[in-house]
Amino acid sequence: MRRTLLAGLAALVALPAAAAAPAGLDLETVMADPDWIGQAVESPYWSADGRSLYYRLKRDGSPVRDLYRVDPAGGPGVKLDAAAVAQADGPAVFDRAHRYAAFVRHGDVFLRTLADGRTVQVTRTPEEESAPRFSADGRALQYRSGNDWYSYDIAGGVAGPAAVLKFADDPEARPGDDLKDEQLRLFGTLRRLKADRAADRAAQDALAAADPGRAPRPFYLGDKAAAVDTELSPDGRWLLVVTQPKDHAPGKAPTLSHYVTESGYAETQEARVYVGRNDPAPQSLLLLDLAAHQSYPLPLDGLPGIKDDPLAALRARAVAALEQDGHADRAEALKAPDVRAVRIVSDADDGGGGGIAWSDDGKNLAIQLRAIDNKDRWIASVDFARHALVPQHRLHDEAWINWNFNDFGWLKDGRTLWYLSEESGWSQLYVKPLDGRAKALTSGRFEVSHPQLSEDGRWFYLRANRAAPYGYDVYRVPSGGGELARITQYQGMDDFVLSPGGTQLAVLHSSPYVLPQLAVLPAAGGAPRELTDTMKPAFASRAWIAPKIVQVPSSHGAGAIYAKYYGPAGEDAATRPAVIFVHGAGYLQNVTLSWSNYFREQLFHNLLVQEGYVVLDMDYRASEGYGRAWRTAIYRQMGHPELEDLLDGKAWLVKEHHVDPQRVGIYGGSYGGFMTEMALLRAPGAFAAGAALRPVSDWRLYNHEYTANILNDPQLDPQAYAASSPIEYADQLADPLLIEHGLIDDNVLAEDSIRLYQRLVELHKRNFWISLYPLERHGFVHPDAWYDEYRRIDELFRAWVKREPGAAP
Structure with a gap:
């Protein structure tokens, strides 16, 4: 296996340089409305009878998504008109005997008898119903509206609330x-x-x-709490309620201003709270016995490590410093609680799975909890007789628990848990009987995600990059243990859905210049049948540069840094300028064989090659896809390991592609903008110029959910924030810096860039500029703004990297 992998990597690295960029490429084309490229296939799902596949496509010139249906045996997809949409299935769930299916259509619940296709509308309300599922005995259909659960008696045709909750x-x-x-x-x-x-x-x-x-x-349930989530047991006996204090104050929120408005008046909007202002609300668990009409709190103090303080050393140092400075009240507020606060892991803050899982028969319940300091994740079952949590698994991380890889659930026996964990250093799949030891179903230096248990309970289907870090496919492994087998061969697999009955697999796949497309193949593996081709001829007919995946050696012991290289065919020994692109999000993988989140930037890189540059796009440390150590290398030092990797990328370009070390530019957006600022401010002279788009310049102004995981709270760890914030290095600016930011960005607020700009003004720096976009948020959406943004970047690089005579910055 290892020899095969190394041979494949060597073959990729040895690929000849791609053809030159398409002739006549221009910035207007690159930054045009992406409708000219085509439309990605979105949200595929099977019909209830398994005879059709549904998917959505964005309508040209509109944000509206139209619903399509296609025969998995072949043939073109058919766009459904309004009348057909009104009769279309939604993603279906089934009872265990496969007599019925249920789904949600336009926010209402429908029930279908599979034998004759008779369909009954269960609800007709202005609310959005969701999460339909059949009771353990198959006699009722359960569903929810907000945090209220309902049960529909199939034989009697009557629906009613499973429980009535009053927070008074x-x-x-x-x-x-x-x-x-x-x-x-x-x-x-x-x-x-x-x-x-x-x-x-x-x-x-x-x-x-x-x-x-x-x-x-x-x-x-009292007037001091508010519901966060509820989950009804399939047998209808129990309801788990997650609560938080009703009066919890999130902290003061900053505002942002909209200057270009329909009203003609400037308007303000409240944004998210800064990190460290107030921690998220702690949550509690309440178990309701619906049959006996009794409620029982589920104490958390039995979770292993819940009373430990993983930040004790930092806390002691911060408390001592405050007490020495005479801030006794602030020092008191930093002292550790007796029991750490927790939150339930939910779909909103992890990569999937949710935080509450009932076994199919409703006899067992598992809950996934995470400490608010995010150093521990627990999975616990519930002892209904003692009304107590029973710890089943603890994942501790000295840095922080990942946002992804928190999926978990039950095998079909209802007594065995399955879950993802990074405990080996890589996300792998485990099973654990309630009274037994955990067993790894997968292992290796690759990442497993999106596990789906087959309907018969025999197989787990999952997404993995086993063959190479940059290539993803569907694999499957027996739920009882066995060989991990590769099912697809795309290397650019984006998502998959098992058919009813589990005999077929619908797969979304893509490549660097092909948007996600839909195919179907046997669930056991085999030749795929391609069902869609939504690319536009004007785009598909161009000879785009295939990014060459390379391995940049790390000079800091990190091993190989994977990157995408864009260059001309038939490179000679002449020196040339280069641009390094830095992807955003931090924890994101851009060096893949799939369609990129940064497709505009990829087209821009084609244009840069046409203009005489070469381009390198690196998965620096903290990027996704390379294991836990790569992810957490930035703990308490954001911008430091990543800069080492970017400088290694520059050195590689100089050595391998005759790049002039004095003519290397750098740019990126969001986290990439932050890294551009860190590169110019912490390594002055290393880069000829940089463009920082929507950058974080001071991490003290970002949110809790992201920032506190990596840098802890600013009151506890001010050194980490000082070391990681570009504004602290503003006095070192020596190279041209262009800052670009949307004024109504409610993720990274524009004030972040404006504050840095003011700091540079006061430091009497030269050759820095700021460009603000009144109608853009964090992700730009208007082609005019995209064009203007990249026109300025292109001009910056022409003037300061290529050094063209007369080029304007």
Whole structure:
């Protein structure tokens, strides 16, 4: 296996340089509305009967997504008109006996009898219903609306709430005091009224217990909490409620201004809170027994390590410094709690999986929790008899738990957990019986994600980059253990969906100049059948430069740094200028064989080659796809290991491609903009010029969810923020810097760039510019702004990297 992998890598590295960029390429074309390229196939799913596939395509000239249907046996996809959409299936779920299917259409729930195709509309409400699933006994269809759960009796055709939650105090359970006791002692009428209310309530309780046709009695959960999430057990017996304090203050939020508005007046918008202002609200667990109408808190203090303080050393240093400076109140606020606060891992803040998983029969429940300091992730089952959590797995990370790779669930036996974990240094798939030891189903120096258990429970299908870090395909492994087998051969596999019954696999795949397309193949592997081709001829007919995947050696012990190289065919020994592109997001992989998130930049790189440059696009440390150590290398030092890698990339260009070391430019957006600033400010003279797009210039102004994981809270770890923020190095600017930012960016606020600009003004620096875009957020959407942004970058590089006579900065 290892010899095969090395041979494949050697073959890729030895590829000849690609053909020159398409003749006549211009910036207007590169930055035009991407409708000229084609449309990506989005959100594929199978019809309930498995005979059709549905998918969506963006409409040319509009953000609207149209629904299409295609026969998996072959033939063109058909765009559905409004009437056909009104009759189309949604992604379906099935009962265990495969008598029924259920799906959501236009926010309402539908039930279909598979034998005859009869379809019943279960709901018709202005709310958005979701998460349909069948009860464990197959007699009811459960679904949710917000945090409220409902159950539809299939035979009776009646729907009702599974539970009624009221976040208020029980009006009949007011606490006693001396005055109340005195009133009841003195006045017999009050005693009789109280007894009458108690008798009426007891009678209603008895009727409700004997008559399942009645609406359930409400649970009064107090007025101090608010619901975050709820999950109903498939047997309808239990409801897990996740709560947080109702009065939790998120902290003061900054505002941003919209200057170009329909009203003609400047308008303001509240943005997200800065890191360290207030931690996210701590969450708690409440288990409701719907049959006995009892509620039980699930204490968290039994989780292993929950009472530890992984930041004790930093905390002690910060507290001592504050006390020495006379800030005793602030020092007191930094002291560690007895039990660390947690949050439930949810779909919103991880790479999938959610934080609550019921077994199919409803007899077992598992919950995934994460410490707010993000140094620990726990998976715990629930002991219903003791109303207690039972720890099943703890993942601890001295840096931070990954946002991705948190999927987990149950095998079909309902007694064995499965989960992803980075504990080996790479995301791998594990299984663990409730009372047994964990077993790895996959292992190796590659990453596993998107696990899907087949309907019969025999196989896990998953996404992995086993053959090469930059190539992703579908693999499968027996759920009981066995060989990990490769199912697809695309190397650019983006997503997949198993058919009902699990016999076929629908796959979204792409390549550097082909948008995601839909294919189908046998679930056990075989030749794929291509179902779509949505590329436009004007784009597809051009001879684009195929990016050459190379390995840049690290001079800092990091091994190989994978990168994409763009250059002309038949390079000679003449020296040439170069541009290094830095991808955004930090934890993102851009060196792949798939369609890139940075497709405009890729086309721009073709233009740069046409203009005489060569281009290098690196997956620097912190990028996705290379394991935990690569990801966490930046802990408490953002911008340091990455800069080492970028400088190694420059040295490689000079050595391998005759690049003039005095004529290397650098640019990137978001995290790439941050790195451009760090490169110019921490390595003055290394780059001839840089363009920083929507950059973070001071991490103290970014959000908690991202920043505190890597740099901790700024009050606890001010040194990490000072070391990692470009504004702290502003006095070292010596090379031309262009800053570009959307004024209504509500992710990285424009004030970040404006503050750095003001700092450079006060430092009397030269050759720095700022370009602000009034109608753009973090990801630009308007072609005019894209064109203007990259025109300025092109002019910057012409003037300061190529050094063309008369070129304007």
